[in-house]
Each structure stands twice: as C-alpha cells, then as structure tokens.
Amino acid sequence: MNGDVESLDVEPWVSLLDALRDRLGLTGPKKGCDQGACGACTVLADGLRINSCLALAVQYDGSEITTIEGVSHPLREAFVRHDGFQCGYCTPGQICSAIGMLAEHESGMPSAVTESTHAGPTHAGPTRPEHTRERLTEAEVRERMSGNLCRCGAYNGIVDAIMDVAGQDAR
Structure with missing residues (x-):
C-alpha cells in the first residue's frame, strides 16, 4: 500500500474502498456514488486505475495499491x-x-x-x-x-x- 506492506483480515464482501478508508485510514479515495459512476474512489492497482468502490479488497491481495497519499507525480x-x-x-x-x-x-x-x-x-x-x-x-x-x-x-x-x-x- 503506497509502497508499504499492509496486512488486513477482512470479510470477503468488504470493498477495497472501505478497507482503505475504514481499516487503513487512507481518506484520499472518496465514497461518492458507491456505484462506480463518479470516479471519486479511483486508485491504482498494480499501476492500473480502478474504481475501488466496485472492487473487493480480497481481489487485490498481493497487489500494489496506490492512493493519492502515495502519489509523487x-x-x-x-x-x-x-x-x-x-x-x-x-x-x-x-x-x-x-x-x-x-x-x-x-x-x-x-x-x-x-x-x-x-x-x-x-x-x-x-x-x-x-x-x-x-x-x-x-x-x-x-x-x-x-x-x-x-x-x-x-x-x-x-x-x-x-x-x-x-x-x-x-x-
């Protein structure tokens, strides 16, 4: 996560957005529509942009997730x-x-x-x-x-x- 290794124990239904915000305290990604229509929750997963509200956290086990907090660009x-x-x-x-x-x-x-x-x-x-x-x-x-x-x-x-x-x- 943003260059650091994080380990979370989450239920299989927890969205990546909720894991980032509620479990890791990363508030850069926002919960706008919570339906993948607004892009406020966009993060990079292994360099690819995704709507974190539509992704399950468990899908990205082992992936490099970058939020705005980890962006130097x-x-x-x-x-x-x-x-x-x-x-x-x-x-x-x-x-x-x-x-x-x-x-x-x-x-x-x-x-x-x-x-x-x-x-x-x-x-x-x-x-x-x-x-x-x-x-x-x-x-x-x-x-x-x-x-x-x-x-x-x-x-x-x-x-x-x-x-x-x-x-x-x-x-």
Missing part, C-alpha cells in the same frame, strides 16, 4: 498550476485516474477517439509501434477521463494539467 503540481480543482473532493480520484490514463495512452491502449486497428494492449507490449502512436489530444483526454466526474466543473483546468504533464498544448 508532476500531476499534483500541475493541478494546482492549472486550477484543476475547486472543492477538491474529486481531485484524488482525478489525479490517480490521470496517471493511469497517461500510462494507458503511452502503452498504446486505444480509446473511443483513437483510430486503431488493434483491439488493445497485450502482455507482449503496446498495441501500436512507438512511431505510430497517436498524439494525445484534448478530445482524447476528455474521453479517457470521462469516468471521473467533477461537480464543480473544473474540467478545463483538469485537461490543461494533464496536457501540460503530457507535453501537449491544450486547446
């Missing part, structure tokens, strides 16, 4: 620079999701706005060779981040922060 500062938050409730999930999203894009995983003939990444490597990888666009960021809602409407700042870290110009 340029996106944290970029969100501040670009006003990528207002109330801050969704920010931990937004940042964890953005980190996962950037890794997905870098690995060549297509999205709804990516033109690709490949079905997705394999364990053998990226779906697209390095030289054919599409440039990360604003539309791509917005589509890939669509699972994370911001009730304050800070989407433009969020996109600007992600584009900044990705080395792309927003708008």
Whole structure:
C-alpha cells in the first residue's frame, strides 16, 4: 500500500474502498456514488486505475495499491498550476485516474477517439509501434477521463494539467 506492506483480515464482501478508508485510514479515495459512476474512489492497482468502490479488497491481495497519499507525480503540481480543482473532493480520484490514463495512452491502449486497428494492449507490449502512436489530444483526454466526474466543473483546468504533464498544448 503506497509502497508499504499492509496486512488486513477482512470479510470477503468488504470493498477495497472501505478497507482503505475504514481499516487503513487512507481518506484520499472518496465514497461518492458507491456505484462506480463518479470516479471519486479511483486508485491504482498494480499501476492500473480502478474504481475501488466496485472492487473487493480480497481481489487485490498481493497487489500494489496506490492512493493519492502515495502519489509523487508532476500531476499534483500541475493541478494546482492549472486550477484543476475547486472543492477538491474529486481531485484524488482525478489525479490517480490521470496517471493511469497517461500510462494507458503511452502503452498504446486505444480509446473511443483513437483510430486503431488493434483491439488493445497485450502482455507482449503496446498495441501500436512507438512511431505510430497517436498524439494525445484534448478530445482524447476528455474521453479517457470521462469516468471521473467533477461537480464543480473544473474540467478545463483538469485537461490543461494533464496536457501540460503530457507535453501537449491544450486547446
């Protein structure tokens, strides 16, 4: 957990979100909708973004779970620079999701706005060779981040922060 080994004894029905918040005291992941629709609970599991409210804690036994408390990434500062938050409730999930999203894009995983003939990444490597990888666009960021809602409407700042870290110009 965030670089430390944690051992928990939890019932099989306890969600990862509840284990993180109630058993480990990690309050970065938020319980928004508790149905996987808002993204406030997004964490990284072995580097992949997941909705921790939909995951059972026992499913991730032995996995490296990273919450916002364990994130050291340029996106944290970029969100501040670009006003990528207002109330801050969704920010931990937004940042964890953005980190996962950037890794997905870098690995060549297509999205709804990516033109690709490949079905997705394999364990053998990226779906697209390095030289054919599409440039990360604003539309791509917005589509890939669509699972994370911001009730304050800070989407433009969020996109600007992600584009900044990705080395792309927003708008």
